[in-house]
Amino acid sequence: MTRSAEDVVPLARPVLGPEEEEAVLGVLRSGQLSLGPQVPAFEAAFAARLGARHASAVSSGTAGLHLALRAVGVSDGDEVITSPFSFVASANAILYERARPVFVDIDPRTLNLDPDAAAAAITGRTTAFLPVHIFGYPADVPALERHGLPIVEDACEALGAVHAGGTAVGARGHPAVFGFYANKQLTTGEGGMVTMASAEHKQRIDSERNQGRAPDMGWLDHDRLGFNYRLTDIACAIGIAQLDRLDDMLAARARVAGWYRELLGGIDGLGLPFPDTGGDVRGWFVFVVQLPRGVDRDDTVRALRELGVQSKPYLPAIHLMSFYRERFGHRPGEFPVCEDVAERSLALPFFPELTQGQAEQVARALRAVLHR
Numbered sequence: 001m002t003r004s005a006e007d008v009v010p011l012a013r014p015v016l017g018p019e020e021e022e023a024v025l026g027v028l029r030s031g032q033l034s035l036g037p038q039v040p041a042f043e044a045a046f047a048a049r050l051g052a053r054h055a056s057a058v059s060s061g062t063a064g065l066h067l068a069l070r071a072v073g074v075s076d077g078d079e080v081i082t083s084p085f086s087f088v089a090s091a092n093a094i095l096y097e098r099a100r101p102v103f104v105d106i107d108p109r110t111l112n113l114d115p116d117a118a119a120a121a122i123t124g125r126t127t128a129f130l131p132v133h134i135f136g137y138p139a140d141v142p143a144l145e146r147h148g149l150p151i152v153e154d155a156c157e158a159l160g161a162v163h164a165g166g167t168a169v170g171a172r173g174h175p176a177v178f179g180f181y182a183n184k185q186l187t188t189g190e191g192g193m194v195t196m197a198s199a200e201h202k203q204r205i206d207s208e209r210n211q212g213r214a215p216d217m218g219w220l221d222h223d224r225l226g227f228n229y230r231l232t233d234i235a236c237a238i239g240i241a242q243l244d245r246l247d248d249m250l251a252a253r254a255r256v257a258g259w260y261r262e263l264l265g266g267i268d269g270l271g272l273p274f275p276d277t278g279g280d281v282r283g284w285f286v287f288v289v290q291l292p293r294g295v296d297r298d299d300t301v302r303a304l305r306e307l308g309v310q311s312k313p314y315l316p317a318i319h320l321m322s323f324y325r326e327r328f329g330h331r332p333g334e335f336p337v338c339e340d341v342a343e344r345s346l347a348l349p350f351f352p353e354l355t356q357g358q359a360e361q362v363a364r365a366l367r368a369v370l371h372r
């Protein structure tokens with residue numbers, strides 16, 4: 001049966017309205033499309049929202065990770081301990097600086113870097129940790145802080161997440177990087193933000209995102225290597241409008257997650273996202289289930305599609321991607337928890353405007369497919 005696009009429950013969809021349209025038009029009318037006032041305005045609003053001292057807007061989460069790693073001093077031949085269960089950008093950014101991503105296995109409940117495994121992997125060449133707050137669940141950054149090494153947090157999926165004790169993810173002081181691609185909690189189309197406590201880091205990142213120019217923008221005074229990782233004023237204006245509706249969007253995502261949890265509870269062998277525990281609060285980004293062992297995931301995706309439900313294997317293990325295998329000789333079996341989770345993970349449709357009826361359709365379809 002062929003379905004029209006409206007019949008299909010999509011994986012993700014941004015919330016955009018007249019406020020974003022007005023914001024874009026305002027910038028177009030102003031004539032200042034880049035390096036204008038929207039950039040510091042978005043940075044200030046974002047930092048204030050999280051309780052972070054500084055924020056720097058950048059062209060993507062990946063760009064932010066690259067600049068944050070440089071800011072904490074990662075360079076040639078260094079080792080950076082990180083998670084193999086992440087979007088590939090977190091490991092790639094380490095390679096941009098010719099450093100080595102040292103993967104360690106993950107905690108089977110939170111799916112974040114296992115702090116004990118991270119501690120065991122420290123060597124004389126370890127320069128930093130790069131924990132990833134995967135699927136918006138706070139990584140155990142406090143446990144990593146005990147080692148006294150620099151930390152760069154990949155918070156690209158974790159806007160709205162809060163650590164036990166009430167500090168927002170991204171406000172512990174380490175450079176923390178958020179992403180604003182269209183499926184994220186807040187979107188600017190493409191874009192990112194680095195939050196941090198250090199004024200020195202802020203200055204370096206602001207310069208390096210803009211070709212290494214001096215902070216006073218003195219023409220032609222490029223006293224260091226830089227990049228073009230700037231975020232446009234158009235994107236920043238959209239970001240400001242999105243920040244205004246962020247509480248509503250986060251609450252809507254949490255509501256959808258609550259429906260799924262109820263509707264999918266009790267399916268034999270199906271793993272649901274780890275519930276908030278010990279004071280940590282997830283910033284809901286995706287709703288990823290672990291299929292029961294022995295179920296063919298590709299078949300499941302096909303069968304769900306026939307029932308009008310989009311789904312996606314999410315995420316593959318980074319160390320088993322062909323580039324990483326070839327470059328570093330990684331093999332299956334190195335990180336068994338990560339590999340088991342990566343083989344069974346399936347992202348279901350998840351976005352703020354998903355209706356209860358659509359959640360029921362998804363749950364009905366998944367039950368039907370798993371009980372065939």
Ligand SMILES: Cc1ncc(COP(=O)(O)O)c(C=O)c1O
Pocket residue numbers: 060061062063086087089090132134154156157179180181191192
């Ligand atoms: C965990 C993680 N890290 C890094 C990134 C990279 O962000 P971007 O796509 O904005 O470069 C993403 C987002 O796609 C992500 O999910």
